[in-house]
Amino acid sequence: MSRKKIILYNPKAVFFDMPLALLAIGSALNDKEYEVIIIDGRICDDVEGEIRKHIDEALCVGMSVITGAPIADALKVATFVKGIKSALPVIWGGWHTSLFPTETLRDSEHIDITVQGQGEETFKELVDHLSQNLSIDNIKGISFRKNGEPHKNPPRPMVDMDSFGRVNYDLIDIEAYFKKKKKRQFDYISSIGCFFRCAFCADPFVFQRKFSAISPEKLGEEMEYYQKKYKFTDLNFQDETFFTYAKRINGIANEFINRNLNISWAATMRADQGSRLSDEIWALCKESGLRRLLIGVESGSQEMMDWMKKDVKLEQVFYCAEKCKDLGIGVIFPFIVGFPGESDQSVVETVKVIKKLRSKSHRFDTPIFYFKPYPGSTITNDVVKNGYVLPETLNDWSKFDYIGSSGPWVSKEKERFFENFKFFLKVAYNEKGGFAAYPIRKMGQWRINNDNFKLPLEKYIYEKLVNKPELS
Numbered sequence: 082m083s084r085k086k087i088i089l090y091n092p093k094a095v096f097f098d099m100p101l102a103l104l105a106i107g108s109a110l111n112d113k114e115y116e117v118i119i120i121d122g123r124i125c126d127d128v129e130g131e132i133r134k135h136i137d138e139a140l141c142v143g144m145s146v147i148t149g150a151p152i153a154d155a156l157k158v159a160t161f162v163k164g165i166k167s168a169l170p171v172i173w174g175g176w177h178t179s180l181f182p183t184e185t186l187r188d189s190e191h192i193d194i195t196v197q198g199q200g201e202e203t204f205k206e207l208v209d210h211l212s213q214n215l216s217i218d219n220i221k222g223i224s225f226r227k228n229g230e231p232h233k234n235p236p237r238p239m240v241d242m243d244s245f246g247r248v249n250y251d252l253i254d255i256e257a258y259f260k261k262k263k264k265r266q267f268d269y270i271s272s273i274g275c276f277f278r279c280a281f282c283a284d285p286f287v288f289q290r291k292f293s294a295i296s297p298e299k300l301g302e303e304m305e306y307y308q309k310k311y312k313f314t315d316l317n318f319q320d321e322t323f324f325t326y327a328k329r330i331n332g333i334a335n336e337f338i339n340r341n342l343n344i345s346w347a348a349t350m351r352a353d354q355g356s357r358l359s360d361e362i363w364a365l366c367k368e369s370g371l372r373r374l375l376i377g378v379e380s381g382s383q384e385m386m387d388w389m390k391k392d393v394k395l396e397q398v399f400y401c402a403e404k405c406k407d408l409g410i411g412v413i414f415p416f417i418v419g420f421p422g423e424s425d426q427s428v429v430e431t432v433k434v435i436k437k438l439r440s441k442s443h444r445f446d447t448p449i450f451y452f453k454p455y456p457g458s459t460i461t462n463d464v465v466k467n468g469y470v471l472p473e474t475l476n477d478w479s480k481f482d483y484i485g486s487s488g489p490w491v492s493k494e495k496e497r498f499f500e501n502f503k504f505f506l507k508v509a510y511n512e513k514g515g516f517a518a519y520p521i522r523k524m525g526q527w528r529i530n531n532d533n534f535k536l537p538l539e540k541y542i543y544e545k546l547v548n549k550p551e552l553s
Contacts, residue, residue: 084116085140085212088132090158092144092151093122097261099253099268101319102145102175106204108249115140115208119252122154124261129161136166141211143204145175148456152177152479159191170211174200177478180283180456182224183231188475195224197233198288199273202240242273242293247303255311267313269304271295271333272320277351280390281379281417283457284321292322297329301336308342315372316346323348324355331362334369345372352376352393355401363404373411373444376401380416381434382427389420390459395434402441411444418499419451419491421464428495432502436529439510449503451487451496501534508539 089107091100100121107117118139120131132142142162146155159171174196178185182195194217196203203222210217217225222237259265272294275284295303304316324330337344346369355376358366378398380386386393398414405412416435418428435447454461454469465471469489472478487496509525521539528534 083138084112084114086116086118086135086138087208088135088139088142089117089119090128090132090142090144090155091119091121091123092146092154092158094147094151097123097258098317098319099250099255099258100145101248101268101270102200103143104248104250104252105245105270106143106174106200107252108246109201109205110208112249114212117252121253122158124254124257128158132158132162133165136162136169139166139169140208141170141172143172143174146173146177147175148177148180148478149481150479152475156189156191156475156479159189163191170194172196172204172207174204176283178224181478182233185475186224186226186231193225197222197224198236199239201245203237239274239288239291239293242271242295243299247306250307250311259313264315265311265313266315266317267307267311268317268319269307270319271300272323272325275321275325277322277392278390278459279379279392280388280459281420281452281455283455292325294320294325294329297332297336300333301340304337304342304344305340308344314344316344316370318346318348320349322351322354324350324358327354327358327362330358331365334362334365334371337369338365342370345370347371347373347375349375349377350401352378352397352401355404356397363408367408367410371410373413374401374405375413375415378414378416378434378438378447380418380420380427381431382424385420385423385427385431398434398438402438402445405444406442409444412442412446414438414445414447416447416449417452418449419487419495420460421452421467421488421490423490432532435506439506443510447506449499449506451491451499453481453488498534501537502529504537504540505529505534 087107087110089103091103100119103119107119110117118135120128122128125131144155144158146152155173162169162171170193171191172194173185173192178195179197182197185195186192194207196207203220206220207217207223210220217223218227219234221235224231224233226232272292274288274292275290278290307313337346376398379389379391381395383395386395402412416431418431435449438445439447454464454471456471461471472481505525505528508521509529511522524539
């Protein structure tokens with residue numbers, strides 16, 4: 082008896098992380114009953130051709146969709162699928178449908194079901210019901226049309242991460258991702274959710290401030306298995322808050338060392354978590370291969386950090402910076418500017434902290450983003466109450482640029498300042514470009530130190546001499 086095919090599609094995007102959500106839900110299915118076909122719009126040159134190859138035997142098509150440009154590609158593919166086989170269920174999951182479960186259905190007739198939150202158990206139950214032509218009325222964690230109207234079922238409780246089986250990375254061409262990344266970097270999620278309440282983040286809305294993580298013992302076993310099989314040299318954890326429990330981190334580092342993995346690894350950390358780590362655990366992490374952390378700072382103003390409900394002190398940020406500098410660990414310290422009601426003094430303090438952190442180590446980076454009202458966050462709810470209008474349709478959300486441009490709270494003058502500041506931060510501390518870039522680098526450092534960004538002629542010269550940074 083032939084297996085039923087499950088087509089999973091990952092929309093086009095500008096980064097090349099492995100499609101971890103699709104790998105997770107695909108691996109949760111019974112491989113004796115279902116054949117999972119993952120098609121990635123970033124890797125596959127002929128998406129429509131690949132879909133045509135499998136669609137006749139397909140039970141459904143699933144997609145993982147984040148807010149922004151990937152929506153447009155996902156809509157295009159959903160429309161293509163329905164044009165060939167209109168009765169084939171199209172299922173969307175991911176961040177966008179967790180935030181807009183019924184609105185997504187209301188806006189496109191080509192989407193039949195949406196999944197909210199953690200998807201492994203939900204998708205498995207859904208696929209089994211579709212396979213047996215059973216009612217989906219009582220499946221928790223989904224939304225669908227009932228009597229022609231979008232209907233949302235009760236949420237599914239978070240499932241313990243340790244209860245899931247091993248993710249089958251053979252569902253993708255892993256070498257194709259290594260090639261795109263230009264390094265043998267393996268992507269993995271070891272935990273889900275977050276206990277914290279940051280007002281600019283949608284995570285508290287989606288996961289209700291809950292957290293579940295794979296145990297150190299299981300994680301060590303998994304990484305040894307994957308490393309032997311795929312020969313990766315770097316491990317990139319995609320967790321929201323990897324360093325939640327110090328005891329777990331201690332166990333993971335020991336697992337990596339005792340199993341002689343000999344890899345480097347990168348993860349996310351909150352500054353308060355780092356400040357609570359003992360010197361021994363910091364050193365153990367370094368010994369186990371920790372090469373880079375991502376520590377969100379958001380603002381150089383403690384008042385702004387408190388307003389965001391970040392629950393982090395600037396002293397903790399600098400403590401982590403000093404530890405990483407001493408241990409030779411790289412750090413990405415992201416900042417957000419342009420919040421509604423942000424004072425000029427807050428901006429001055431943020432700039433001061435950015436310069437202080439960036440100058441501490443050539444391994445440190447301080448990317449600056451403009452606040453955009455990402456759906457589901459407390460601050461977004463507040464600005465909407467005050468008259469800000471969020472995008473209303475899927476087409477509008479596909480044009481929602483939550484990384485690049487500034488919002489209506491940022492004056493042209495302030496935006497111009499930050500665009501110049503970001504550029505000169507990049508050139509002042511960039512060691513690439515060789516001798517030809519040296520004069521521009523020194524000029525950038527002078528401009529940063531003196532807050533002088535007028536007539537940025539160096540920008541045009543630099544872009545001629547130095548290649549654009551690679552995606553990672």
